[in-house]
Amino acid sequence: MASMRTGAQIIWEALVREGVTTVFGYPGGAILPAYDALLDYPIRHVLVRHEQGATHMADGYARASGQVGVAVATSGPGATNMVTGIATAMLDSSPIVCITGQVGSRVIGTDAFQETDVTGVTLPITKHNYLVSHVDDVAPTIHEALYIARSGRPGQVLIDITKDAQQASTELQWDPGDVKLPGYRPDLRASDTEYSRAADLINGSKRPLILAGHGVLLSGAMAQVRELAERANIPVAMTLLGIGGFPALHPLNLGMMGMHGEAWVNQAIQEADLLLALGMRFDDRVTGNTKTYAPNARKVHIDIDPSEFNKNVKVDVALAGDLASVLDDLAPRVTAGDRKGWLDAIRDMKGEVAVRDIQNLPDSGHLYAAHVINDIWRLTGGKAVIVTDVGQHQMWEAQYYHHDEPRSLITSGGLGTMGFALPAAIGAKLARPDAEVWVVAGDGGFQMTMAELATIAQEKIKINVAIINNGYLGMVRQWQEFFYERRYAATPLLSPDFAKLAECFGLTGLRIDRRQDVVPGVEKARAAEGSVVIDFRVEQEDTVYPMVPAGADLHKMIRRPSSAPIVETADDE
Amino acid sequence: MAEQLQRHTFVVYVEDKPGVLNRVASLFRRRGFNIESLAVGHTETPGASRMTIVVLTDAGGARRLEANLYKLVNVLRVQDVTEVPAIFRELAMIKVATTRETRTDVMQLVDVFRARAVDVAPESVVIETTGTEDKIDGLLEVLRPYGLLEVVRTGRVAMVRGPRGVVVDPADLPARGPRGAAAPEDPEVSHSV
Ligand SMILES: Cc1cc2nc3c(=O)[nH]c(=O)nc-3n(C[C@H](O)[C@H](O)[C@H](O)COP(=O)(O)OP(=O)(O)OC[C@H]3O[C@@H](n4cnc5c(N)ncnc54)[C@H](O)[C@@H]3O)c2cc1C
Ligand SMILES: Cc1ncc(C[n+]2csc(CCOP(=O)(O)OP(=O)(O)O)c2C)c(N)n1
Ligand SMILES: [Mg+2]
Numbered sequence: 001m002a003s004m005r006t007g008a009q010i011i012w013e014a015l016v017r018e019g020v021t022t023v024f025g026y027p028g029g030a031i032l033p034a035y036d037a038l039l040d041y042p043i044r045h046v047l048v049r050h051e052q053g054a055t056h057m058a059d060g061y062a063r064a065s066g067q068v069g070v071a072v073a074t075s076g077p078g079a080t081n082m083v084t085g086i087a088t089a090m091l092d093s094s095p096i097v098c099i100t101g102q103v104g105s106r107v108i109g110t111d112a113f114q115e116t117d118v119t120g121v122t123l124p125i126t127k128h129n130y131l132v133s134h135v136d137d138v139a140p141t142i143h144e145a146l147y148i149a150r151s152g153r154p155g156q157v158l159i160d161i162t163k164d165a166q167q168a169s170t171e172l173q174w175d176p177g178d179v180k181l182p183g184y185r186p187d188l189r190a191s192d193t194e195y196s197r198a199a200d201l202i203n204g205s206k207r208p209l210i211l212a213g214h215g216v217l218l219s220g221a222m223a224q225v226r227e228l229a230e231r232a233n234i235p236v237a238m239t240l241l242g243i244g245g246f247p248a249l250h251p252l253n254l255g256m257m258g259m260h261g262e263a264w265v266n267q268a269i270q271e272a273d274l275l276l277a278l279g280m281r282f283d284d285r286v287t288g289n290t291k292t293y294a295p296n297a298r299k300v301h302i303d304i305d306p307s308e309f310n311k312n313v314k315v316d317v318a319l320a321g322d323l324a325s326v327l328d329d330l331a332p333r334v335t336a337g338d339r340k341g342w343l344d345a346i347r348d349m350k351g352e353v354a355v356r357d358i359q360n361l362p363d364s365g366h367l368y369a370a371h372v373i374n375d376i377w378r379l380t381g382g383k384a385v386i387v388t389d390v391g392q393h394q395m396w397e398a399q400y401y402h403h404d405e406p407r408s409l410i411t412s413g414g415l416g417t418m419g420f421a422l423p424a425a426i427g428a429k430l431a432r433p434d435a436e437v438w439v440v441a442g443d444g445g446f447q448m449t450m451a452e453l454a455t456i457a458q459e460k461i462k463i464n465v466a467i468i469n470n471g472y473l474g475m476v477r478q479w480q481e482f483f484y485e486r487r488y489a490a491t492p493l494l495s496p497d498f499a500k501l502a503e504c505f506g507l508t509g510l511r512i513d514r515r516q517d518v519v520p521g522v523e524k525a526r527a528a529e530g531s532v533v534i535d536f537r538v539e540q541e542d543t544v545y546p547m548v549p550a551g552a553d554l555h556k557m558i559r560r561p562s563s564a565p566i567v568e569t570a571d572d573e
Numbered sequence: 574m575a576e577q578l579q580r581h582t583f584v585v586y587v588e589d590k591p592g593v594l595n596r597v598a599s600l601f602r603r604r605g606f607n608i609e610s611l612a613v614g615h616t617e618t619p620g621a622s623r624m625t626i627v628v629l630t631d632a633g634g635a636r637r638l639e640a641n642l643y644k645l646v647n648v649l650r651v652q653d654v655t656e657v658p659a660i661f662r663e664l665a666m667i668k669v670a671t672t673r674e675t676r677t678d679v680m681q682l683v684d685v686f687r688a689r690a691v692d693v694a695p696e697s698v699v700i701e702t703t704g705t706e707d708k709i710d711g712l713l714e715v716l717r718p719y720g721l722l723e724v725v726r727t728g729r730v731a732m733v734r735g736p737r738g739v740v741v742d743p744a745d746l747p748a749r750g751p752r753g754a755a756a757p758e759d760p761e762v763s764h765s766v
Contacts, residue, residue, distance in 0.1 A: 123596060124603050128646045148646060182741070183588060183649040307640035310633055
């Protein structure tokens with residue numbers, strides 16, 4: 001009888017054996033047996049303020065570390081509160097496992113108190129999910145779930161465990177061996193002919209471009225990408241989620257592509273004769289109008305998920321598999337080349353619009369978000385983990401913070417979930433306690449999950465928060481400015497005094513509205529022992545340039561008007 | 574560039590587990606495909622169910638669908654049998670109104686179409702027929718004038734010709750079967766999907 005355990009104990013025991021050290025959760029009736037058992041296991045439980053926060057924390061934990069993040073909630077409202085976080089993780093292929101309590105198996109289907117069909121609700125937003133109603137299934141399901149979450153294209157697995165399965169006892173039989181899932185093949189391999197065709201296209205190309213996506217980070221293929229780029233002199237453009245996969249300061253780096261990518265990057269894509277898409281999925285914010293996208297280019301697509309091939313953009317060669325291993329096999333077939341003409345041409349495109357060096361511009365008396373972010377970049381030496389929310393500030397972060405390290409930008413790309421930043425940053429900090437973690441959030445999105453400041457206080461975590469406070473739901477206001485005749489419906493935003501608010505939570509709050517105060521403010525936050533929230537009162541009607549309107553041709557960008565002081569220009573006085 | 578729409582027939586082997594039909598159907602809906610017909614039942618391999626799914630889509634759509642089906646953890650094997658030599662069949666039961674005068678005519682039509690009358694009542698006949706959709710459509714057309722009281726069709730099932738088929742290896746199936754409340758009680762009835 002020595003090894004008899006309740007299902008509740010097995011949950012934690014299995015997680016511990018899987019190497020899980022931290023979970024994010026919130027208790028309630030249907031998960032109470034599990035919470036009772038938690039006290040006896042060496043797991044750090046972070047009490048969140050809303051279950052959405054738990055899922056974003058698990059997500060941020062996963063993105064910062066590459067390890068599966070784990071979130072826990074009760075049945076019904078606890079579980080449904082997780083939906084946004086699960087969908088956020090799904091669209092960005094972030095591996096998380098969610099464990100929810102479910103009502104007793106005998107009352108399932110009776111509309112019992114706090115009963116929701118959670119496996120039904122989450123079916124389209126998970127890679128896989130389980131309803132566990134027998135104690136013997138708890139351990140093998142957790143083992144399977146973590147395996148599915150982390151293998152292949154990383155995904156989200158939800159395990160709904162009935163209360164009686166938590167309460168019942170069984171002899172724990174832990175089989176740490178391989179999971180047997182006959183229908184699940186995460187280890188695909190491309191054929192030799194496909195490798196040859198890809199290599200031929202690369203070797204024959206004059207104007208090739210690497211499109212580096214999130215898959216570079218997920219695969220850990222930074223070294224392989226860099227080697228390929230350097231050997232064949234292929235310039236590299238990154239998706240928003242690919243940022244950090246190739247060093248920003250590398251001479252072959254072009255910057256971000258797509259809707260708010262630099263003009264020269266999109267121009268280079270339109271002129272390229274070969275696109276090498278590495279772990280990216282040709283999102284519509286990346287391609288603009290697919291009918292006119294990269295019209296001169298052959299396309300080679302490497303992705304671990306074959307359902308991505310020819311989904312948005314037709315490709316000439318598709319190589320299925322884990323990026324690092326595909327590139328290991330492909331590299332020996334790629335010949336060196338200097339591609340001087342192409343690199344010079346890109347340098348020329350860049351020359352006319354290179355406005356990103358904004359440090360030396362004189363102080364015009366205005367505080368722009370770009371300056372704030374650029375200063376944070378300089379002061380942190382580009383070494384911080386930046387977790388952004390969604391909106392204009394997110395794009396300025398991508399433009400003005402130069403990331404050299406993988407997993408140093410954490411942002412919700414595919415779902416664009418406002419409220420992501422603060423909880424995701426908490427997850428990131430717990431995954432990498434030694435990292436300097438900054439939140440960059442808008443005044444709008446910050447208010448969606450700001451209750452998690454209490455979590456920071458309770459857990460005694462050190463995070464700095466930069467609120468880019470423009471008094472608007474800025475990104476929506478920008479669309480209204482461009483496409484709705486400046487009719488600012490429901491975008492002006494009244495906010496609390498964020499500095500005071502921080503003090504209420506027991507944290508430090510600062511307010512900054514002049515450019516000369518940015519550097520001292522950021523320094524003060526960095527030096528402080530506890531978490532600091534800085535309310536940056538920035539220019540209200542600032543605009544993110546350049547911009548490809550949704551669905552427009554990639555080369556038809558709305559460019560920064562030379563007359564408008566959108567970001568300071570030298571004559572902006 | 575628009576590719577041609579065509580009826581694609583997929584044979585899909587899935588693990589015999591609760592909720593699998595839901596997962597497959599949800600995938601079609603989520604990715605914007607309309608299922609024209611779907612038939613499901615047990616197979617030569619215990620633990621595996623077989624679905625025959627007919628969808629109207631183009632070649633690219635069919636390829637993406639196959640790749641997406643493979644992403645479902647419980648899906649064991651997928652084959653688009655549209656372009657391979659295969660036998661397609663559907664079963665229909667047709668209840669036709671009859672009178673003393675029309676019954677003989679109806680029975681003759683049944684013969685011509687090699688269908689069977691499986692129930693004969695004073696005012697109706699139930700006809701059972703198996704064949705391609707075209708054949709069943711043809712039979713329905715000639716019976717329509719007599720009055721179709723009730724029609725039920727199973728949807729297409731398919732099998733590839735020749736010794737090799739779309740099968741799964743029983744050794745591939747996981748040892749751990751369904752448990753508890755979900756275990757089927759009546760072996761004749763599939764509670765699996
Ligand atoms: C306001 C806003 C503006 C935006 N503007 C832009 C913009 O201007 N430019 C931009 O790029 N994005 C922009 N985005 C983000 C955009 O919506 C997408 O999220 C992003 O482009 C997706 O990048 P990705 O394809 O690299 O990553 P993902 O969507 O995460 O896709 C990763 C791909 O890699 C594959 N993969 C995973 N693991 C591996 C592996 N081990 N080996 C090989 N392949 C693997 C996956 O199967 C998947 O196909 C914006 C988002 C918001 C909210
Ligand atoms: C949950 C959610 N609701 C709505 C949106 C639509 N949306 C995208 S950006 C944005 C404005 C964000 O405003 P703010 O947080 O102040 O950031 P800013 O754009 O001003 O930098 C909105 C409302 C969203 N992305 N997420
Ligand atoms: Mg704002």
